[in-house]
Amino acid sequence: MIIKNANVLNAEGVLERKHIQIENGTISAILNGNETIAEGSETIDAAGKLLVPGLIDMHVHLREPGFEHKETIETGSRSAAKGGYTTIASMPNTMPVTDSPEVVKLVQDKARAAGLVKVLPYAAITKSQQGQELTDFAALKEAGAIGFTDDGVGVQTAQMMKDAMSIAASMDMPVIAHCEDNSLVVGAPVAEGSFARKHGLKGIPNESEAIHVGRDILLAEATGVHYHVCHVSTEQSVRLIRQAKEIGIRVTAEVCPHHLLLSEEDIPGLDANWKMNPPLRSRRDVDACIEALLDGTIDIIVTDHAPHSAEEKAKGMQAAPFGIVGFETAFPLMYTKFVAAGKMDLALLVKRMTADPARVFRLNTGVLEPGAPADVTLIDLETEKEVDPETFASKGRNTPFTGWKLKGWPVLTITDGRVVWSEELEENRKNEAEQQA
Numbered sequence: 440m441i442i443k444n445a446n447v448l449n450a451e452g453v454l455e456r457k458h459i460q461i462e463n464g465t466i467s468a469i470l471n472g473n474e475t476i477a478e479g480s481e482t483i484d485a486a487g488k489l490l491v492p493g494l495i496d497m498h499v500h501l502r503e504p505g506f507e508h509k510e511t512i513e514t515g516s517r518s519a520a521k522g523g524y525t526t527i528a529s530m531p532n533t534m535p536v537t538d539s540p541e542v543v544k545l546v547q548d549k550a551r552a553a554g555l556v557k558v559l560p561y562a563a564i565t566k567s568q569q570g571q572e573l574t575d576f577a578a579l580k581e582a583g584a585i586g587f588t589d590d591g592v593g594v595q596t597a598q599m600m601k602d603a604m605s606i607a608a609s610m611d612m613p614v615i616a617h618c619e620d621n622s623l624v625v626g627a628p629v630a631e632g633s634f635a636r637k638h639g640l641k642g643i644p645n646e647s648e649a650i651h652v653g654r655d656i657l658l659a660e661a662t663g664v665h666y667h668v669c670h671v672s673t674e675q676s677v678r679l680i681r682q683a684k685e686i687g688i689r690v691t692a693e694v695c696p697h698h699l700l701l702s703e704e705d706i707p708g709l710d711a712n713w714k715m716n717p718p719l720r721s722r723r724d725v726d727a728c729i730e731a732l733l734d735g736t737i738d739i740i741v742t743d744h745a746p747h748s749a750e751e752k753a754k755g756m757q758a759a760p761f762g763i764v765g766f767e768t769a770f771p772l773m774y775t776k777f778v779a780a781g782k783m784d785l786a787l788l789v790k791r792m793t794a795d796p797a798r799v800f801r802l803n804t805g806v807l808e809p810g811a812p813a814d815v816t817l818i819d820l821e822t823e824k825e826v827d828p829e830t831f832a833s834k835g836r837n838t839p840f841t842g843w844k845l846k847g848w849p850v851l852t853i854t855d856g857r858v859v860w861s862e863e864l865e866e867n868r869k870n871e872a873e874q875q876a
């Protein structure tokens with residue numbers, strides 16, 4: 440396969456016209472755009488499109504097994520591919536929880552059957568994510584888990600976290616933490632602040648996140664583990680991570696587009712499509728997260744794709760589950776609101792969604808070079824479209840970004856040399872499904 444005339448970022452972050460040659464699922468050559476090429480059996484003309492390494496999302500919820508009404512591994516994979524992702528890491532808060540080799544294998548098997556993107560499973564730190572008893576780390580690593588996390592809940596006791604980190608360190612595995620001290624939260628659906636006060640709701644304080652970040656940084660220092668902080672949302676967490684990095688503690692961190700783009704002041708009313716954990720916080724927190732992403736304190740961008748059904752979200756701000764979908768809006772949001780708005784270089788945005796996650800989690804993808812897997816995404820930086828949840832490939836429609844006018848839409852996604860998403864492919868798939876019905 441040849442992808443010709445693509446715009447590719449060079450090492451200096453400047454766009455150059457290139458032809459990408461793919462053989463047996465691998466990038467075999469990257470040729471200068473003015474070279475004439477022998478066209479292969481399959482040629483894709485990418486003229487005018489940006490070609491980047493397939494995007495990598497290290498924090499996603501695919502809901503299978505157990506919550507297939509929200510999403511399945513297949514629908515989640517398709518949503519990811521449509522969003523330009525070729526590698527995603529799935530969180531273990533399924534039912535049963537991904538706390539045994541059997542569930543790790545089930546996730547891998549379903550992902551392979553879907554055959555769209557690479558799904559890297561995380562396994563739970565504690566059995567059923569109850570915080571009481573550690574899982575069998577060795578067996579889970581052996582089964583293919585790439586790290587340990589109880590995402591969805593914080594590990595409440597320091598001793599449990601320290602034990603988890605000691606074992607993970609001894610087997611060279613990372614610990615990934617959802618940072619939340621439950622004693623500071625109790626039943627609050629939104630952040631502490633003006634929105635909570637206005638609507639008479641309990642508030643989630645910044646300390647509930649940052650207190651775990653601080654505790655865990657000390658434990659990471661003591662154990663030497665690679666400690667990765669999930670969905671950073673507070674100024675205080677940023678400060679602690681920055682200091683820890685300065686003194687050489689092995690900490691990395693992620694942030695979600697919604698925590699870079701929305702504050703509590705933007706929440707229009709009691710609509711649960713604006714309810715997620717961590718919650719939307721103050722403008723100061725948003726600004727701190729942006730600064731941290733730009734200066735490298737925060738290493739990577741993740742979506743925390745968290746689909747829920749419309750019925751569940753209709754229960755209202757207090758009762759609805761936390762979470763919003765993310766795959767299909769992440770790149771257009773970040774491109775339009777940061778790159779096109781002149782606040783971030785295109786090369787840095789792409790790096791935070793490809794090479795940086797690959798570096799942090801030691802993946803063999805995320806770069807465009809001969810010998811690398813042919814995981815690539817073509818992006819249209821010109822066409823403006825409105826976010827319309829009805830068009831999502833995800834089962835989830837829960838997004839606060841409905842109606843936003845964005846550019847930077849992925850148009851073609853290739854995993855291991857195979858086109859896994861394009862409009863044409865999608866049309867064909869729908870037609871076939873209709874004929875079968």
Ligand SMILES: NC(=O)N[C@@H](CC(=O)O)C(=O)O
Nearest residue numbers: 500590591715716745761762
């Ligand atoms: N982020 C969310 O709001 N929800 C996630 C859990 C999580 O990532 O904490 C979910 O599983 O729904």
Ligand SMILES: [Zn+2]
Nearest residue numbers: 590591617669
């Ligand atoms: Zn979480």
